Amino acid sequence: MVQYNQTRFDASFAALSDATRRGVLVQLGLADASITDLAQKFHMTLTGMKKHVSVLEQAGLVTTEKVGRVRTCKLGQRRLEEEAAWIENYRQLWSARFDALDSVIEELTQKEKADGRRKRK
Amino acid sequence: MVQYNQTRFDASFAALSDATRRGVLVQLGLADASITDLAQKFHMTLTGMKKHVSVLEQAGLVTTEKVGRVRTCKLGQRRLEEEAAWIENYRQLWSARFDALDSVIEELTQKEKADGRRKRK
DNA sequence: TAAATACTGAACCATATGGTTCAGTATAAT
DNA sequence: ATTATACTGAACCATATGGTTCAGTATTTA
Incomplete structure (x- = not known):
């Protein structure tokens, strides 16, 4: 560090x-x-x-x-660029995790649809 | 406190x-x-x-x-949006002041040019 | 049932923080 | 030459912070 x-x-x-x-x-x-x-x-x-x-x-x-x-x-000279960048990076990490959750949900939804179709057959 | x-x-x-x-x-x-x-x-x-x-x-x-x-x-749910926004606003204030300084410099530069032209006459 | 695991809360410690007052020093105004 | 202004530094106070240990409780695991 x-x-x-x-x-x-x-x-x-x-x-x-x-x-x-x-x-x-x-x-x-x-x-x-x-x-x-x-x-x-x-x-x-x-x-x-x-x-x-x-x-x-x-x-x-x-x-x-x-x-x-x-x-x-x-x-002063410093304009919090790095601090803004840190926060931005944190938000991207958060989004990444959120997207991951989304795709899990998406997957489950697809599976359910498939199950639904299977049942209906 | x-x-x-x-x-x-x-x-x-x-x-x-x-x-x-x-x-x-x-x-x-x-x-x-x-x-x-x-x-x-x-x-x-x-x-x-x-x-x-x-x-x-x-x-x-x-x-x-x-x-x-x-x-x-x-x-958590909070993604530091407001904090990022605060920093962004601060940076804009900073820029505004910086631009003001720029235009003062610009003005001085113009004045100098004018003076230069006058001298050369 | 007994032992290990995972956390929790209270108490403690040293240092930091956000404020004050008081006693200066340096500079400006009269 | 006085007096007022603007700041500065030291000392002090109460609370906050970042960490610890120690003594629990609740939950697994063996």
Whole structure:
């Protein structure tokens, strides 16, 4: 198991598991914002918001730059491509299994039809 | 911190934030498995694996059924459609911002060209 | 009937998480 | 030169998480 990738996924899914952080991502999609802006918007202390931003930054989902007193936050380089791909892969596995079930049912149905025909003869 | 308002998203992204649980999902994509099967595969106690399965079940990603002594786990009904959609929406927001940046650059480029033409006159 | 198997729940442990307050530092505004 | 603003870091708190062991219960199997 490649630890690097594992921890990256861990970090990004963990970052997304909090409603406030998802909200921050959406917000930053609309406009860049300072820590103060975000803290006010989400009714939280500066320190609290700083922590959330750090988590998002750690996961590569947000980047920040401090100019003077103000730290401005914006959407980061990472666009969750790999996470989307993982989910897509999971959904394909699921579909594969579902299709397998379908074909079993199909088979049973065919068998029943055949039995029906045999009976009728 | 009582999490009385824990959303579906919180639960499913949190479920995905652990490498073992992602592994279990992949495994169950290949074949149904008992708690014992999974515990062995992931080198963990039965009790530990039971907890992971419970988390996945809580998030609707896995369903289980106990027949006799054996609890069989399989992929659940939920296929992370909404989670995939959320990520897709985030990526569109990101793209929108990126495109905005592009058009600023485009504008600057045009301006430079114009300046160039002016200079050359 | 006795022994092995498969799970389950309670209790415990260490660390992580999401929040706070408080006491700073650096920068901007007056 | 003061004062207000914006952030930062340390310390603290309550609960969550990821794991364990131990002591069961229920179900097969011999």
